[in-house]
Amino acid sequence: MGVLEGKVGVILGVANERSIAWGIAQTLHKEGAQLVMTYAGEIMEKRVRPLAESLGAKLILPCDVTSDEQIARLFESIGSTFGGLDLVVHSLAFANRDELKGRYLDTSREGFRLALDVSAYSLVAVTRAAAPLMRGRRGSVVTLSYYGAEKVIPQYNVMGVAKAALEASVRYLAADLGPDGIRVNAISAGPIKTLAAAGIAQFRDMLHQAEQRAPMRRTITLEDVGGAALFLCSDWSAGVTGEVLHVDCGYHVMGA
Numbered sequence: 001m002g003v004l005e006g007k008v009g010v011i012l013g014v015a016n017e018r019s020i021a022w023g024i025a026q027t028l029h030k031e032g033a034q035l036v037m038t039y040a041g042e043i044m045e046k047r048v049r050p051l052a053e054s055l056g057a058k059l060i061l062p063c064d065v066t067s068d069e070q071i072a073r074l075f076e077s078i079g080s081t082f083g084g085l086d087l088v089v090h091s092l093a094f095a096n097r098d099e100l101k102g103r104y105l106d107t108s109r110e111g112f113r114l115a116l117d118v119s120a121y122s123l124v125a126v127t128r129a130a131a132p133l134m135r136g137r138r139g140s141v142v143t144l145s146y147y148g149a150e151k152v153i154p155q156y157n158v159m160g161v162a163k164a165a166l167e168a169s170v171r172y173l174a175a176d177l178g179p180d181g182i183r184v185n186a187i188s189a190g191p192i193k194t195l196a197a198a199g200i201a202q203f204r205d206m207l208h209q210a211e212q213r214a215p216m217r218r219t220i221t222l223e224d225v226g227g228a229a230l231f232l233c234s235d236w237s238a239g240v241t242g243e244v245l246h247v248d249c250g251y252h253v254m255g256a
C-alpha cells in the first residue's frame with residue numbers, strides 16, 4: 001500500500017512532461033494519492049489533459065492563479081467531488097522574459113507586480129482557498145523555490161525577489177495554519193531544464209555551474225524533487241512546517 005493511499009491532492013503547475021509538477025504528480029500517484037490537476041489557459045489544456053488522464057485524474061480544471069474566480073471555482077469543485085483535500089502542490093511562477101536578463105536595477109514596476117503576483121501572492125490565495133477543505137485532515141501545502149531567493153544569481157533578478165517573498169510567505173502561512181494541523185513547506189530545487197527555465201538568460205551556465213560545484217557533482221532530476229515532495233506530503237514529515245528543504249545535490253552548502 002502506498003504512503004498516500006486515501007489522500008486527495010491538487011497539483012498546480014504542470015505544463016509538460018518536463019515540469020517539476022509532473023515529476024511530483026507521478027511520485028504522489030505512485031504512492032496512492034488521488035490527483036486533481038490544473039492548467040493555465042487553453043493552450044496548456046491540450047498538453048496537460050492527456051498527462052493528467054494518464055494518472056487517472058478525476059478533475060482536470062483551469063486555474064490561472066491571477067484569477068480569484070478560477071481559484072474559488074477550483075476548490076469548490078474539489079469540495080463537491082471529494083468532500084475535502086489533503087495535499088496542495090504549488091509549482092508555478094512567471095516573470096516577463098525582459099526582466100530575466102540584464103540588471104535587477106532595471107526591473108519595471110509592472111514587471112515587478114506581475115512576477116510577485118503570479119509567483120508569490122498566488123501561494124497565499126491558493127492556500128486560503130484550500131485551507132477550509134484541509135482542516136482536520138493533516139493537510140500539507142508544498143511550493144517550489146530556488147536559491148536565488150537567498151543569494152544573488154545573475155539574470156534571475158525579480159524572480160529571486162519573488163522567491164524570497166514566497167519563502168517568507170511559507171513561514172507566515174505555516175504560523176497561521178499550524179493550529180489547524182495544516183503544514184506549509186517549500187522545496188528549493190536546483191536548476192533543471194524546463195519550459196520556465198528556458199526564459200532565464202544563460203540558464204545553461206546555471207546548470208553547468210551546479211554540476212561543477214555541487215558536492216554530488218550532478219544536477220537534480222524530477223525524481224529527486226518528487227521524492228522530497230512525497231516526504232513533505234506524507235505523514236513522515238508530520239512535525240515539519242515553515243521549512244525550506246534544499247533539493248540541489250548540496251549546492252547551497254558550498255562557500256567557494
Ligand code: NAD
Nearest residue numbers: 013014015019020040064065092093144191192194195196
Ligand atoms: P514549468 O514551465 O514546467 O512550470 C511552470 C508552470 O507555471 C507552468 O505550468 C505554467 O502554466 C505555470 N504558470 C505560469 N503562470 C501561471 C498562472 N498565471 N496561473 C497558473 N499557472 C501559471 O517550469 P518548472 O521549472 O517546472 O517550474 C515550476 C516551479 O519550480 C516554479 O515555481 C519555478 O520557479 C520552480 N523552480 C524551477 C527550477 C528550475 O530550474 N526549473 C528550479 C527551482 C525552482
